[in-house]
Amino acid sequence: MSDLNDRELILELQQGSLDALGELYDRFRNMVYRTALAITGDPEAANDLLQDVFLRLYRFADRIDAQRPLEPWLYRMTANLSYTWVKRRKRWIRPLEDLADWLAGGSRNSPQEAAEMHDDWQRIQQAIAGLPLPQRVVVVLYYLNDLSLQEISEILSVPVGTVKSRLHYGRNSLKRSLGLQGETLLDWNYEGS
Secondary structure, eight states, X not given: OTTSOHHHHHHHHHTTOHHHHHHHHHXXXXXXXXXXXXXXXXHHHHHXXXXXXXXHHHHTGGGSOTTSOSHHHHHHHHHHHHHHXXXXXXXXXXXXXXXXXXXXTTOXXXXXXXXXXXXXXXXXXXXXXXXXXXXXXXXXXXXXXXXXXHHHHHHHTSOHHHHHHHHHHHHXXXXXXXXXXXXXXXXXXXXXX
16 A cells, blocks of 8 residues: 555545555654654653544544645644643643654764763753743744745644744744854744745
8 A cells, every 4th residue: 555645545544444544654653743742842742642643634534635735734733732732731841852862863973972962952952842832833843844934824824924923033032042142053044034
């Protein structure tokens, strides 16, 4: 079944195929898990949300337009469920060691370089955790998932201007939290600015 494209798999899923669901899960589980982990900061919650997203995909398959890409639907569902999880628990993200490893790409640095990189990522993760939830979601989708402003706008069902505003204020907050002055990675121009 792996030779089927996403559209064909969605059509199969709409007919009740668990094999199609399994194939879609294999294709998109890392993306969904990373997004949920970055927003919630909790590996256990990210695993639960991963399962919930794919259960909802199965349950609501008949409502999915097979002619449209599946990724935006998955991002929207993951962001919404993660947002709800965080709000319901009213807690901040704790350090995301799994995310730090993923972001660092598992590179083979010296122990000292690895420790410094780990400390830097922990600081960044804590700064992201301190962002208001709407800014945190946009920062995660933009910087960690490399989505465009338009894609984020569609996923969150908010105007592009709102996405730009949240990204702007999120970057400024991160710069203040991290004590960064001058140009940094967060100063990269984004489309439409």
